[in-house]
Amino acid sequence: xxxxxxxxxxxxxxxxxxxxxxxxxxxxxxxxxxxxxxxxxxxxxxxxxxxxxxxxxxxxxxxxxxxxxxxxxxxxxxxxxxxxxxxxxxxxxxxxxxxxxxxxxxxxxxxxxxxxxxxxxxxxxxxxxxxxxxxxxxxxxxxxxxxxxxxxxxxxxxxxxxxxxxxxxxxxxxxxxxxxxxxxxxxxxxxxxxxxxxxxxxxxxxxxxxxxxxxxxxxxxxxxxxxxxxxxxxxxxxxxxxxxxxxxxxxxxxxxxxxxxxxxxxxxxxxxxxxxxxxxxxxxxxxxxxxxxxxxxxxxxxxxxxxxxxxxxxxxxxxxxxxxxxxxxxxxxxxxxxxxxxxxxxxxxxxxxxxxxxxxxxxxxxxxxxxxxxxxxxxxxxxxxxxxxxxxxxxxxxxxxxxxxxxxxxxxxxxxxxxxxxxxxxxxxxxxxxxxxxxxxxxxxxxxxxxxxxxxxxxxxxxxxxxxxxxxxxxxxxxxxxxxxxxxxxxxxx
Numbered sequence: 419x420x421x422x423x424x425x426x427x428x429x430x431x432x433x434x435x436x437x438x439x440x441x442x443x444x445x446x447x448x449x450x451x452x453x454x455x456x457x458x459x460x461x462x463x464x465x466x467x468x469x470x471x472x473x474x475x476x477x478x479x480x481x482x483x484x485x486x487x488x489x490x491x492x493x494x495x496x497x498x499x500x501x502x503x504x505x506x507x508x509x510x511x512x513x514x515x516x517x518x519x520x521x522x523x524x525x526x527x528x529x530x531x532x533x534x535x536x537x538x539x540x541x542x543x544x545x546x547x548x549x550x551x552x553x554x555x556x557x558x559x560x561x562x563x564x565x566x567x568x569x570x571x572x573x574x575x576x577x578x579x580x581x582x583x584x585x586x587x588x589x590x591x592x593x594x595x596x597x598x599x600x601x602x603x604x605x606x607x608x609x610x611x612x613x614x615x616x617x618x619x620x621x622x623x624x625x626x627x628x629x630x631x632x633x634x635x636x637x638x639x640x641x642x643x644x645x646x647x648x649x650x651x652x653x654x655x656x657x658x659x660x661x662x663x664x665x666x667x668x669x670x671x672x673x674x675x676x677x678x679x680x681x682x683x684x685x686x687x688x689x690x691x692x693x694x695x696x697x698x699x700x701x702x703x704x705x706x707x708x709x710x711x712x713x714x715x716x717x718x719x720x721x722x723x724x725x726x727x728x729x730x731x732x733x734x735x736x737x738x739x740x741x742x743x744x745x746x747x748x749x750x751x752x753x754x755x756x757x758x759x760x761x762x763x764x765x766x767x768x769x770x771x772x773x774x775x776x777x778x779x780x781x782x783x784x785x786x787x788x789x790x791x792x793x794x795x796x797x798x799x800x801x802x803x804x805x806x807x808x809x810x811x812x813x814x815x816x817x818x819x820x821x822x823x824x825x826x827x828x829x830x831x832x833x834x835x836x837x838x839x840x841x842x843x844x845x846x847x848x849x850x851x852x853x854x855x856x857x858x859x860x861x862x863x864x865x866x867x868x869x870x871x872x873x874x875x876x877x878x879x880x881x882x883x884x885x886x887x888x889x890x891x892x893x894x895x896x897x898x899x900x901x902x903x904x905x906x907x908x909x910x911x912x
Contacts, residue, residue: 468861468901471836475843475868477850479831484844486772488820489517489560489780490801491743492548496785497524501547505807506785510555513813514820517610517778518552519560519742521571522597528573536592538573542600549606560610560742560780561601563594563647567614567640582639583620587646595650602654611660612686612742613647614640618664629669637673641680648680659683663742666712668719668728675732682737684777685725687712689741689767690748701759704746705857708766713774723774738777741767745782750796757884758905761811765855765907768819769842772829781812811878811887818876818889818909819853822846839864839902849911856906864900869912871896877908 490510492500497520500506510518522528527545528538552559565571567584573593579586585593594613601608621636622628644662651658661682664670673679691707692699699707713721720728722739730736746755746763754760764781771779785802801813809817823846830850832843838858844851850869856862856879877890881903894900894910902908 468863469836469838469858470863470865470899471834471839472865472867473835473839473841473852473854474833475841475850475852475866476831477843477868480828481831482773482775482829484772484823484827484829485738485775485777485825486768486823487516487778487825488514488768488816489519489557489778490515490784490816491519491780491782492785493520493783494524494786496783496804497544497548499785499804501551503807506802506804507551507555509802509807509809509813510557510784512821513816514823515555515816516557517560517780518555518557518784519562519612519780520548521562521565521615523565523571526573527597528593531573531575531589531593533575533577533589536589538593538596540596540600546604549601549604549608553606558610559606559608560612560740561597561608562612562615562742563597564590564613565615567617567620567643571615579639582636582643584639584643587643590643591646591650594647595654598651598654598658609655609657609659610684611651611658612662613644613651613660614662616664616688617662618667621664621670633669634673637670638677641674641677645678645680659738661686661740663688666718666722666725666739668725671725671728675729681733681735684738684740685722685729686740686742687718687722688748689744689779690746691763692747692752693749701754701762701859702857704754704759704763705766708763709770713770722776726775739771739775740778740780741771741776742778742780743782744779745799747799750791750799753797755797755799756810756812758811758878758880761815761878761907762855762857762905764812764815765819765853766840766857768815769840769853769855772823772842772844781816808885809887811884814878814887814889815907818878818907822849822851822909822911827851836862838862852910852912854900854902854906854908854910856902856904859904861904862902862906864902866896866900866910869896871912873910873912875908875910877906879906879908880904 525544528540531538576585576589617640621633648660651660661684663686665682666685666687689712691704691711746760785804786798786800787805788803789805791798802809828845830843832841834841840855842853873894875894882888
């Protein structure tokens with residue numbers, strides 16, 4: 419074969435290879451692969467690469483029914499501010515918050531306790547207005563009684579048993595009875611109570627977190643006090659839902675069920691994915707921990723739904739799951755809590771709780787002073803800056819989801835081709851709600867599959883600084899690409 423013919427054949431071969439490659443590329447482009455990248459041209463003319471993500475919605479497939487409602491905690495000085503702040507109450511109602519937790523020791527309501535008569539000198543001046551304001555906002559209280567059961571949280575004069583290190587059961591019962599009797603006399607329909615706060619620090623003695631005979635003994639001491647308080651509350655208010663926030667630990671729950679612990683009314687837990695910012699995990703690790711911690715086996719020894727199933731198998735009741743405290747970090751020195759990383763974390767948590775059948779999420783906490791926090795080297799853990807009543811981004815997550823989510827809403831099937839963008843879709847009052855959460859700090863182009871036409875949206879992202887956080891609104895056609903710029907939480911409605 420001469421060189422001319424050989425060159426001609428090679429040319430035809432090359433052309434065929436190019437055509438086949440083009441066909442394959444085009445085919446892959448329509449297969450909705452998450453690794454595709456597109457270019458975005460910004461207003462200043464620079465070109466940035468954006469990952470292409472497809473979110474597929476099947477409106478005909480219902481995966482579960484929603485049970486989640488939103489809550490928060492009013493703490494410390496805000497217990498005095500909240501009842502007298504129309505602005506704070508308006509913000510609470512606007513987010514459709516339905517459960518508000520507070521500590522009895524934050525007021526305090528018992529000025530002193532008499533060990534001989536087992537009675538207290540109570541002042542209701544501060545707590546009654548808080549309850550009235552909560553009910554006026556269309557919410558209900560969750561009252562935490564006796565706190566950590568240490569001398570710092572017990573009423574002045576209430577003695578601690580030298581053997582157990584806890585208050586005597588007769589005093590705990592009498593105290594709780596007098597509190598509930600007052601609430602009943604005022605006509606406050608309070609049904610949610612916790613007896614103790616983070617009792618794990620007592621059980622494990624602030625350090626050794628391994629289950630041991632000593633831990634079992636301390637669980638028994640606590641159970642005796644709890645049972646006495648439980649019986650006293652139930653005698654006065656048979657409808658009371660009483661629990662504590664460490665009942666979901668597998669070892670504690672096993673002990674409780676095997677040793678005649680009182681029948682709690684809910685399975686409560688505290689959801690903090692960091693214990694200190696010095697742990698310094700990346701944002702992505704924190705986001706991954708939303709579904710891995712508590713909703714997986716760690717750190718309670720089994721998942722929350724496994725604890726729910728264990729209780730049902732033993733007692734024959736499926737109890738509601740309540741996150742009675744939640745925040746990205748358990749201390750106030752992490753700057754991410756009020757910023758978009760904190761908003762993404764909270765949106766991911768609400769999504770996870772919806773899919774796992776939780777009943778309430780209580781965000782810790784509602785309002786506090788940024789100026790004061792900065793003066794002592796803190797960032798705060800709040801939804802609202804009480805210095806100017808300016809909400810931070812986590813509040814706006816509540817604000818866009820709360821009014822558009824109700825118990826009984828059908829959760830629809832949705833999938834994303836990238837773990838960088840999480841989705842959850844539900845029907846609410848005749849509308850389809852599509853929540854998208856971008857947990858990457860890079861740009862993303864989202865293509866919605868399975869829905870057509872024009873949608874309205876409410877969006878949060880870093881294009882507006884966290885110090886002036888606000889909701890961006892607009893309309894969007896489902897045939898177009900939805901461009902998300904870094905960390906984003908967006909609720910679309912059809």
